[in-house]
Amino acid sequence: MNDSIYREEILEIIVNPQNRGTIQDPDLEATLDNPLCGDEIRLQIKLNGSRIGKARFSGGGCAISLASADLLAQSIEGKRLTQIKKLETSDILKLLGMNPNPARMKCALLSLEVLKNALQG
């Protein structure tokens, strides 16, 4: 393993997530779980016109899924919906700064999947 998966920045996020929380009246929302391991991420979004005003994630899971959710929620705030819709796997991995092995890839991509679901709903 790249000890880098658990490098300081990721562990810091787990201890001090920036965007963890809930939104009272979200405009967009989705929840997904990874049945293989019990990770569950909920993403809630408040819009500001055609941009993401506020994004919050909640739920439980492994370090990779939580870090990925926090980093993703942070990065989409202020961006246009049209931009967000184009996000894909490589963007998440770049955000996370890691290349997890296939077994942990699902953990890293869970938040992206939740985001895509939220954008549809």
Next chain:
Amino acid sequence: MNFAVKKIRKDFPILSRDIRGKKLIYLDSAATSQKPQQVIDAISTHLSQHNANVHRGVHKLTEEATEAYEASRKKVADFVNAGDSRQIVFVRNATEAINLIAYSWGRKNIKKGDEILLTQMEHHSNLVPWQQLAKETSAKLKFIPVNNDGLLELNRLEDLITPKTKLASFPHVSNVLGTINPVKQMVERIRKENPHIKILIDGAQAVPHMPVSIQHIKADFYAFTGHKMLGPSGIGVLYAKKELLEKMDPFIFGGDMILRVSFDKSSWNFYPWKFEAGTPNIEGAVGLGVAVDYLSSIGMKTIRQHEKELTEYTLKKLSNIENLEIYGPRNAEKRAGVISFNIVKGRKIVIHPHDLVSILDAEGIEARSGRLCAEPLLDIFKAEAAARVSFHVYNTKEEIDALIPAIEKAKKMFKI
């Protein structure tokens, strides 16, 4: 330990490899066991020297292959004291063995309103087929509960049995909790309460680790699998009483399970071949036979003693780690070498088992994490997932001594 584990380890070639530069410490034998050179060589030799299809034709090679295949069947039968070796059906794995019973026995014998008694500690392979059967036949599933110590609440046993109970099934050993269930007594009590109930025991985690005598236990069906007992994958065993095999319909249809075939109908072969359609995993059976030889040469009592000592040692060391919750019995007498656990604060898991096991992996320690194919059981213990270490004949106390600091390292990283 007067058990020659160092000598035994030399028989397992994979144990000398490293994982990302660290010595391999394999603690996932409950998922699958490693294989001794003897088993590897036997398969290789079979394929190089004796390979032919079985039960077909009369040439020498086919004779050799058939003899090897059937000799393995006899070895397996004797290993678990199954009596007549025709009561041993070769299948792909324990999951297939259980599905075979659900199809061949279940569909004919379970009707609307009937009851199937299981436990809360089933592996999915001994839960999902019965869910399916119950759905199709409108039968009802009932479960013997598990208590906080990981033991079955057997005081409920007689209450859970009714005149409508047709099948009772339970694991010999739990793949999550390690609990060794008192199967002989359970069978006796069930038969006393209702002698018509058929009993199936899931022995996948028992046969590889302790002496098992099926004729002693007196179950109607008993399932286990080769790859957990130092044999190759793709070969499993169903034991069933001959009276039942006689009456059961085939599971899969095709060649070898027939006697006579015309265009519009066919008649079935005798058991066990009635249940072994098509070309079987011949080299798998040969490998399993040699695995049986290997285990027998050490002795299952010795293996159980070795694993019990390791389990006791590990339980002690793990219980000294703060914020670590162990699931299942604390008494190594009641437990096989399977230990699931989590890093918790109060009742909350604070290091996800995936992360914990990834950190162990970085130290060369191969453990398991996830739902362990027992989601409902984990729900009872309020765990979304768990980490699990499990032992076999080749594991040592030194390996456990390496496990403990690795767990401490994970705790430090997550500031627990």
